[in-house]
Amino acid sequence: MAAMTEKSYLRTAPAEHLPPPLEQAGLLRWARENLFSSPGNIVLTLVCIFFIGWTVPPLLRFFVFDAVWSGSDREACLASPQLPEPGACWAFVRVWYSYFIYGFYPIVERWRVDIFFAALAVGIGWLAWLSAPRRDIGAVYFFIVLPILSYVLLSGAPLLGLAVVPTAQWGGILVTIVVATVGIVVSLPLGILLALGRRSDIPVVKFFAVTFIEFVRGVPLITVLFMASVMLPLFVPERLSPDKLLRALVGVALFASAYMAEVVRGGLTAVPRGQYEAAQALGLPHWRMMAFVIMPQALRVTLPNIVNIFISLFKDTTLVFIVGIFDFLRTIEAARADPHWATPVTSVTGYAFAALFYFICCYGMSRYARGVETRLARAHLR
Amino acid sequence: MADRPDAPQSDARAELAVEIVGLHKWYGDFHVLRDINLAVARGERIVICGPSGGGKSTLLRCINRLEDWQRGRIVVDGIELTDDPKHIVAVRRDVGMVFQHFNLFPHLTVLENCTLAPIWVRHMPKKDAEELAMSYLARVKIPEQAQKYPARLSGGQQQRVAIARALCMSPNIMLFDEPTSALDPEMVKEVLDTMVELASDGITMLVVSHEMGFARQVADRIIFMDDGQIVEINEPKSFFANPQHERTRLFLQQVLR
Numbered sequence: 352m353a354a355m356t357e358k359s360y361l362r363t364a365p366a367e368h369l370p371p372p373l374e375q376a377g378l379l380r381w382a383r384e385n386l387f388s389s390p391g392n393i394v395l396t397l398v399c400i401f402f403i404g405w406t407v408p409p410l411l412r413f414f415v416f417d418a419v420w421s422g423s424d425r426e427a428c429l430a431s432p433q434l435p436e437p438g439a440c441w442a443f444v445r446v447w448y449s450y451f452i453y454g455f456y457p458i459v460e461r462w463r464v465d466i467f468f469a470a471l472a473v474g475i476g477w478l479a480w481l482s483a484p485r486r487d488i489g490a491v492y493f494f495i496v497l498p499i500l501s502y503v504l505l506s507g508a509p510l511l512g513l514a515v516v517p518t519a520q521w522g523g524i525l526v527t528i529v530v531a532t533v534g535i536v537v538s539l540p541l542g543i544l545l546a547l548g549r550r551s552d553i554p555v556v557k558f559f560a561v562t563f564i565e566f567v568r569g570v571p572l573i574t575v576l577f578m579a580s581v582m583l584p585l586f587v588p589e590r591l592s593p594d595k596l597l598r599a600l601v602g603v604a605l606f607a608s609a610y611m612a613e614v615v616r617g618g619l620t621a622v623p624r625g626q627y628e629a630a631q632a633l634g635l636p637h638w639r640m641m642a643f644v645i646m647p648q649a650l651r652v653t654l655p656n657i658v659n660i661f662i663s664l665f666k667d668t669t670l671v672f673i674v675g676i677f678d679f680l681r682t683i684e685a686a687r688a689d690p691h692w693a694t695p696v697t698s699v700t701g702y703a704f705a706a707l708f709y710f711i712c713c714y715g716m717s718r719y720a721r722g723v724e725t726r727l728a729r730a731h732l733r
Numbered sequence: 734m735a736d737r738p739d740a741p742q743s744d745a746r747a748e749l750a751v752e753i754v755g756l757h758k759w760y761g762d763f764h765v766l767r768d769i770n771l772a773v774a775r776g777e778r779i780v781i782c783g784p785s786g787g788g789k790s791t792l793l794r795c796i797n798r799l800e801d802w803q804r805g806r807i808v809v810d811g812i813e814l815t816d817d818p819k820h821i822v823a824v825r826r827d828v829g830m831v832f833q834h835f836n837l838f839p840h841l842t843v844l845e846n847c848t849l850a851p852i853w854v855r856h857m858p859k860k861d862a863e864e865l866a867m868s869y870l871a872r873v874k875i876p877e878q879a880q881k882y883p884a885r886l887s888g889g890q891q892q893r894v895a896i897a898r899a900l901c902m903s904p905n906i907m908l909f910d911e912p913t914s915a916l917d918p919e920m921v922k923e924v925l926d927t928m929v930e931l932a933s934d935g936i937t938m939l940v941v942s943h944e945m946g947f948a949r950q951v952a953d954r955i956i957f958m959d960d961g962q963i964v965e966i967n968e969p970k971s972f973f974a975n976p977q978h979e980r981t982r983l984f985l986q987q988v989l990r
Contacts (some may be wrong), residue, residue: 628799629836633850633902634825636818643849647840 388608396572413438420586421445428694439700440604440692447686451704454522454677460514464525470500471532479719494536505529518596522677524708526596530603530668530678535661537604542611547641548617560612567609572670575602580674601672607664614660618653619645658720662713682703741812741823749808750775750906750937751796756805758791765791766802767961775905778938780948783958784984791939792958793908796939797828810905826854829899829976835891837883843870843894844879847901855902862901869897873927889920893927900931902978909940945988949973957981 386396393555417438419428428440444451453461474497477489505525507515521529548560566574579602580595622645630640650657672681683701686692751773758766764864773779781789794800795807798814798821807814817919824910838846847866851857857865870876873893875886883891892912896923899907913921925947932938932951942948948969949954955967955972957980965972965981976982 482752623836625832625836626833626838629830629832629838630796631799631896632828632830632832634854635850636822636854639853642855644838648838651840695754 353624355625364518381605395656397498421627424691425694425697428692428696434644437694437696439703440694441700443692443694443697443700444704445687445688446692447682450523451679451682452524454525454682455520456516456522456525457514457520460507461514463513463516465503467501468528468677470497470504471528478575481723518594521596523682524679526666526671526676527665527679529596530600530671531665534603534607534664538607538611538664539657540631541604541608543615543646545608545612546615546619549612552618564609564612567606567611572603572606572667573673575606576670576674578602595674596676599674599676603664603668603671606667610660614653614656615649618649618651621652622648654720654724654727658716662716665713665716666709679708741820747891748775750777750810751939751944752808753792753796754804754806756792756807758788758793758795758800758802758804761765765961766795769805769963771963771966773937773939774935776935777933777953778932778951779940779954779956780952781941781956781958782943782945782948782984782988783956783964785957788961789958790910793910794939796908797825797830799830815826815919822854822912826902827904827905828906828908829902831892831895831899831910831912833915835883835895835897835915837891837895839883842880842882843886845874846883846894847898850898860962866897866901870894872900872930873897874923887920889923890914892916892920892924896924896927896931897900903983905938906937907940909938909942911943913939913942913944945973945985959984959985 363481387393415438417434417436418441419434419437420441422440422442423427423446427442428437430437436595449461453464456464474489474493477483478486478493482575503513504510506518507513510514523686545560545564548556550562551557551560576599579598583593583598626644626648627640630644635644667679668678671678672684677685683705687698687701742778742802749772751771753769755772756766756769757764763870769792779908783789791800795802796809810827812824812827814820814824835857837843838849841849844863848859848862848870850861851865855862867876868881870879870880873896875890875893875897877892878886883894884987886894896912896942906986912928913924916924921944925944926945928938928950940952941949952969954966955969956963957972957976957978965976965978967977972981973985
């Protein structure tokens, strides 16, 4: 028995290095492996094909083929002998789109908003392109130059010959972008500080951080906005009370910070104890250890969650309408009530346009974050 | 920050590298270090061995204040370790440590691992720090890995990077906390060789290890710890040939078998 075992199991010559089995390339093989690999998968594939066939053609018909692309009033989007079942009324969006972008911002001053958009795009591009030249200058530009520039441009500075535009006239995509950008840019650093505060050894700091986080997290955003815009004026004289948009900005930023703090704290706990010890053993003082050793690792593992908060913050900006600010969604709400464009498809078109805008922005953030993740993962294995 | 004039300076003329007097430490109710007294001379090489749970690592980690203690005092290079953060940072700048699990910074390259502390603690210009790091990486025989991330290195290579990283701070004292226990057997030798080479340099070394061959080769004194106490201190020859205590004898039978 033993002799037999030896004969059959021990090899007499070293095993050769063989190339991996040849891929039988081709669509058929891919389909068999991915779509029809088991009875359950076959059923799922068929259901999906059916679902796509059921939903996509009518959507394409409504939004593209039968859509009305031009016209000057509701007549264009009503059923007619040529078009018995009219699709989306894009003509309505074309007529109203500058209102969707600028709100009531005075028409002669709208070039200032355009410059703001361009300046913001440059800043985001500079920072988002990871191998861009001089990203340190990019950061200074984005975090110091851009906010001042934007404030001067959008609010106006009589000294520079720019007429003052009160924030009550701002609206549309401009407001959405301003609220979202300020929320995102403020919430990350503030959230990091709060997370560090919550883990602090100093009781006062810890108490403040915990109280703030738990209080803000325990209250709906709508409540925060209401308190910022309705209750604040009760305590502060009207003359001193800050601008309505500014109050909403602060409310959104603080709200997002509390969530950000908890996400960052999760990342901090994921950094092994040994990393702290190694940094301490090298003599790194606390803040440098946090900045160079702990935070980069914590933020890396928590990147998907951070982007998650950015995306939800971006969509939550729509809630500022509740305190009377005309964000993008609110401008669509207002426009679809226009009697010149009262047709059965106006509302659907308006909302579809809004959905498209939010989807492009959020999906863009998501894709970008995914790209950064793979890049980081690859870099660490170089 | 650490270069303020009132920051304590390590006193290279102090005769003792490490002095521990009447040290007691408790984890909750558990008395993990009991009345430890130890004086380590400058340039001395000490190996600490003993069964696990005996307090070896804890003692080592007290020397750069990674662990707190309740009673007793420790003086390192003439600096008394108090609660004062300035003293703690001053000692840590002066004492290098190598961990069982390497604890390299995974988000930094090998070179950046080595230059981080010289740049941000010693305020060295980046270029000088990189030259220094390359010279130590050459000494641990892995200069060609400088641009890689730690995850791409074998365990033995990672531990040698960790040694180079500690050396970049030009420490007077090196602490090794079971530096070879987490390594595959065939990598133990490359790390031990690096440590032997380091020992010939005259740096003060305290090593927690079960590598008795290494202890025999480089140690000036071997300390046997059990149950939170120093049971026996002796020079290697007598330690192995003629252990004084029953517990030491039992331990040696186990590890030398």
